[in-house]
Amino acid sequence: MNSSYLPIMLKGNTVTAIVIGGGVVAERKVKSLLKAGAAVRVVSPKLTAWLTEQWTRERITCLLRPYQAGDVRDAHLVYAATDQVSINAKIVDEANRAHIPVNRADQGDMGTFLSPSVLSRGNLVIAVSTLGAGPLAAVQITKELQHQYGPEYEHYLDILSLIRSTVKQHEPDIQKRRKLLQAALNMDLMQYVRSEQFKMWDESDVLRWMKHNNDGRTYIKEID
Ligand SMILES: C[C@@]1(CC(=O)O)C2=NC(=C\c3[nH]c(c(CCC(=O)O)c3CC(=O)O)Cc3[nH]c(c(CC(=O)O)c3CCC(=O)O)/C=C3\N/C(=C\2)[C@@H](CCC(=O)O)[C@]3(C)CC(=O)O)/[C@H]1CCC(=O)O
Numbered sequence: 001m002n003s004s005y006l007p008i009m010l011k012g013n014t015v016t017a018i019v020i021g022g023g024v025v026a027e028r029k030v031k032s033l034l035k036a037g038a039a040v041r042v043v044s045p046k047l048t049a050w051l052t053e054q055w056t057r058e059r060i061t062c063l064l065r066p067y068q069a070g071d072v073r074d075a076h077l078v079y080a081a082t083d084q085v086s087i088n089a090k091i092v093d094e095a096n097r098a099h100i101p102v103n104r105a106d107q108g109d110m111g112t113f114l115s116p117s118v119l120s121r122g123n124l125v126i127a128v129s130t131l132g133a134g135p136l137a138a139v140q141i142t143k144e145l146q147h148q149y150g151p152e153y154e155h156y157l158d159i160l161s162l163i164r165s166t167v168k169q170h171e172p173d174i175q176k177r178r179k180l181l182q183a184a185l186n187m188d189l190m191q192y193v194r195s196e197q198f199k200m201w202d203e204s205d206v207l208r209w210m211k212h213n214n215d216g217r218t219y220i221k222e223i224d
Pocket residue numbers: 028029032103104105106107108109113114115116117118128129130131132133134135136138139142
């Protein structure tokens with residue numbers, strides 16, 4: 001695959017996606033779309049049991065019929081995930097004419113975007129793509145990263161995020177703000193998160209930490 005790709009993070013709850021096809025690949029795409037909060041429409045004469053259940057529970061809408069021209073109308077993202085090469089080609093063609101980004105399951109490079117393999121740890125999201133060179137290699141690399149970036153990263157980023165918002169709210173001086181945010185990165189928060197004495201910080205912990213950090217040094221132990 002020679003094309004260059006632009007990795008972006010798209011806010012799921014702003015997206016209406018249309019997934020055409022109702023097999024295992026469509027199911028996987030719908031799972032990630034729902035997880036991100038997207039509105040999902042499926043068009044397919046047949047559905048997996050899981051997709052049928054989502055439809056029954058009104059988590060997705062569904063047209064139980066083959067794709068027809070015009071189906072991609074009003075969508076922000078299109079997934080061509082049928083097992084029919086000629087149908088997937090028609091869907092991509094229609095989406096391109098309507099200027100809607102389209103993912104093609106059977107020939108990835110013929111679409112305009114690809115789905116990466118994803119590792120999520122709260123606010124840390126690691127998306128891995130081989131750009132179609134080896135989807136299973138992307139899955140394998142993601143599995144390796146799971147060990148390197150364990151569940152503790154979720155707490156780590158939660159604390160960093162709380163420090164950032166509290167510092168922004170309580171420290172008007174830009175220079176001091178920067179110093180504090182740098183100090184937050186320099187202190188060994190990760191070691192603290194992994195330690196026995198770890199407890200999630202609240203705003204008062206951050207304010208205490210800020211008081212101790214006016215000189216830009218770190219005193220994580222002192223606030224325990
Ligand atoms: C990562 C993941 C995300 C997702 O789909 O959400 C994903 N494929 C996954 C699984 C998977 N894919 C395949 C198998 C069967 C084993 C095998 O054959 O190798 C399995 C395993 C399984 O199904 O369990 C086969 C396959 N995949 C593609 C083709 C057609 C082609 O080559 O173009 C064929 C041959 C089909 C055929 O036989 O005709 C195409 C694409 N698959 C991509 C993504 C995009 C490139 C990503 C990249 O390279 O980084 C791209 C280009 C388009 C796209 O789909 O966006 C997801 C793992 C989710 C996870 O667990 O993390």
